[in-house]
Amino acid sequence: MSQNQNQNENQNLSQDNYRFQVNLSGMIDILSNHLYSSPRVFLRELLQNAVDAVTARKQMDDGYEGRISVEVTGSGSTATLMIEDNGIGLTEEDVHEFLAMIGQSSKRGGKGLLTEETSFIGRFGIGLLSCFMVSDEIVMLTQSAKGGLSLEWRGKPDGTYSIRRLDTRMSPGTRVYLRCKPGCEVYFDPMNLQNWLYNYGALLPYPITLHAEGLSRTINVMRPDWLINPELARGKRDEALRFGERLLGERFHDFIPLFTSSGRTGGIAYVLPQAVNLNSKKAHRVYLKNMLVSESAENILPDWAFFVKCVVWTDELQPTASREHFYENEKLETVREQLGESLRRELMRMAEVDPDRLQHIIRLHTLSMKALAAEDLDFFRIIHRWLSFESSFGRRQLGELLDEGRDIYFTLTLDEFRQITHVASAQSLLVVNGGYIYDAELIDGLAQVYPDMNIARLLPEDVSMAFTDITREERLQYYENIRHADAALQRFRCQVELKRFKPVELPSLFTLSKESSELRSLEAAEQVSSSELSSILNTLGSAYKEAAYSTLYLNLDNPVVSRIFSSAESSMLVAAVEMLYVNALMMGHYPMNRQEMAALNLGILRFIDWGLSAGTPQTERKDNDDGF
Template sequence: MKDTYRFQVNLSGMINILANHLYSNPRVYLRELLQNAVDAVTARNELEEGYQGQITVELSGMGSTATMTMEDNGIGLNEEEVHQFLAMIGQSSKRGGEDFISRETSFIGRFGIGLLSCFMVSDEIVMITQSAKGGPALEWRGQPDGTYTIRKLENALSPGTKVYLRCKPGSEIYFGEQNLAKWLYDYGALLPYPISLHSGSSSRKINGTRPVWIAYPELARDRKEEVLHLGEQLLGERFHDFIPLHTASGRTGGIAYILPQAVNLNAKKTHRVYLKHMLVSEKAENILPDWAFFVKCIVWTDELQPTASREHFYENEKLEEVREELGEAIRSELMRMADYDQSRLRQIIGQHALSIKALAVEDENFYRMIYRWLPFESTFGRKELGELLKERSTIFYTLTLDEYRQITHVAAAQFMLVVNGGYIYDSELLALLPQICPEAESKRLQPEDISFSFTDITADERRQYYENTRTADAALQRFRCQIQLKRFKPSELPALYTLSKESADLRSLEAAKEVSTDALSSVLNSLGSSFQAAAYSTLYFNLDNPVVARVFSGDPAMLPAAVEMLYVNALMMGHYPMSRQELAVLNEGIIRFIEWGYAAGNTQDGGNGQ
């Protein structure tokens, strides 16, 4: 024979779990009461044709003596239901005969623990209820020690339920009139039943008539001011544009408000989500694709599965499907703008180019539609890609920001169109350009490629500078750098430093060796030895520059030091990190030239007889 025992619930422990682990803030007690009232009204609405539901909140007293009541004219509870649904943790009046977590229902609540959240702000819960199915009116009193009493009232009442809460010490903030009004609106702004708040002699209606575009988001385009006003009320920001959201099933919809300012790529993407028109999350992070970080959304749904706290949604196939469809709605609207509202699209791209580029990398068809308006930094200035293609059919681009910085002045002086591909997504988009625009050509440009536009020196100049060129070349051998004399624009630039792939790799290895342990340095040495023979950089000296012309025509004794200083200057101009050896050359060179300057000054003074 087996004995059967029932689990005992430590209610005070359960309340601690609710307050500190399940719910994000004690104010959710208001949401749980509102949810129960809405579900009661919904149940009666399904039972009685023509019935009009309503919810009333009343506040009396102030501070620690404040009492709040929430009353609905819904279906109410009879005694059996009170025992069943208020005494058993985890039971729900919306359960039916199926699994109460996964079953599709028209109700918001599913877990039967919402009423317990009231113990976070009150030491007693009093409920008076009258079932629409008949029977006596009942008074239920619950205590945080797990006990409760039920009393039958002598007189029958109108169907519905009324819950009384008295503020417990430390919870005064949750019974303030202004806070109650704000939170009721936050949770219930989109609910289909009227909610009113009464306090003393004042009375206010919390939610207005629900806009028709809640059911049909595509109608929002014709009600711009109304949609923008709701966004400001619910999200606390002033917006200027939006995109309607919908899914194929029609069970999820919303409004994606275009943020009026650019946002950081790594910023959290939080949105406001309503389940069956009750707010469940103010900070939903997984409702839209990651690339959609240029919008802030209000989303309403009746098909996603909430977690036990009803503040987030389970990451499952349904959520993945909805997220993809909402992303497609944003993508489709932007593509529609490309055809019919280009000025609007241009404005959005101008504000949120990074987000649009992220989407273009992901979706080739979208890229094909909007590539003309994507902005890029180039040697012709910051321009849209369509403008750049009008200038040149071939676009050269660099892979990194450093590469662009190294050649931008030279390329601009040669009237070469070079686009900076160093920003996120830019090089990927430029590499894909010929696929979406067959008449365009794009080529990656490396710093050494820019030398093709330089002018060679004449044969006479080559003979004239032959010895000094050998001396200069020898001075830079320890840096694995060879020199060439050229003429190029701008003449203000004395030298241009360029790296082959092998020399760039070797330079990175040598930089790593300087900060590595002996054991790791040995490994790096072996890695670098395989391509040292080919790993030479090139320093192009510009004979059109007056300083370079004087250096190669002047005192040979000063040439090595001058060449080394021009070398480290070229590294700085190209934003290359310098090794310890190169930094030492810079410091020594500065001191050496100061000494030469003083020596020359003293000689001049002595020559004047001073």
């Protein structure tokens, strides 16, 4: 037998082949399409395995210094990635336990890591398995710090793996080699790797070095010393702002330190430099045991805190199987409440020591501040004067309105405010528009801050009580015209009232009863619904039709209305009243139905015809002077 034959035979004796105890192809499909948000998480899993290995070895030797190295050779489809750590390594028994039984914890003791608090968060087997998303073969070289032979482990996506015992002894630690799978070149690009390694490992206590294209760079150079106590970031403002810009990709001008009573969760809440919508996505970056878990955590802060974007680090929350989110449980609820309380306390502190800074945040993020004030009376007491509201005196800060010394009225809806704002301002009534979210609730709650102040809801009919009735002589004089006008609007279920009120520039005011408002909403929905749904809505609307009457108040002090009702031409009166009706709808921002649109179009045509048939230029000028 030749020497080469002997060597091959000996090599075969030292290599054993095995099968994974799992449906590997099915598992890879689950990882790719269901569990992980992107194949790039393979890098996080490799990094996490390395961190866990370094952490485990550090527990054996306090003087040991851990390090992690990532190297890329080649480019494109020929690229190979290697990640190496000088951690605890694996024995052959470990390899079988953690790699054959996919999903087995890399922490001994018989308890799964997702249900036990430990310094490890990885699952070595399923983490390494994620590499099949970007490589057709995984090669791992490992040497246990506990001794034994160095091992080579090769895994393939067909469900087989082999273990070869090496003659040469490695230094303790593990190396994992991946060759680029066709179509996965983006995951081996050095620039992408540099960014992703920083995203995942910016807070890690062990240095991560990337070797690529002939250069070496340490990824996590700036690991803030205020991670232990976020309040220390106040003294390093510029550093904290640069840190947020690098991690979150946005330039910030202010931040608030976050912490919980246990000290096991902390972070920095960066104040967004622009106003955001209430329904905007809350995308916070959360690190579990210093490793990035989620770039878009939405449930880590209270709903009202949508004016900040946070970097949060924790060692007490329970990750989901993908390790990209957290389980919604009692622990998460407690952390969320305490982080929200941390934000609230800082805002209240600003009111005492830095009110200009707080006012800037309130002006920029009024909606979020109102959301917090609506659920926290103490906070409302402190900031209420700086909150702005739309009123019959324009958009003003509440403090300015309070200084007027007037009674404060508010409406519950935007429609109510639009109906009465012109009349209310003319009568010097201070009315706040409560139609926007939180506004009515806050103004109503103002009575708890100022119990002696008259604060009440105002209805459109309450304002109409301030109208001046026409005299008995005028009622007799205009009786027939009022009757014609009222009859003209019956098809719109609207009655006419002739009054005098201010401002005189306002010819008409449209008000809705509760029943009429609901009926208009049903009819609007009916016009754009299917025939089946329209039939149902029509049936619902029939219950309102008897009581669903609106009112059109016509202002006799207005020259246009005065001239209309002084005219003996009934056809002109009917057309003019219909035009005043649709004009009042438009002023009140009410959507018009088909019948009302038809009345508007017909009225325009009538007045064009009358204008064209007018006798002389003098008549036309007189008509124009009167507003027609």
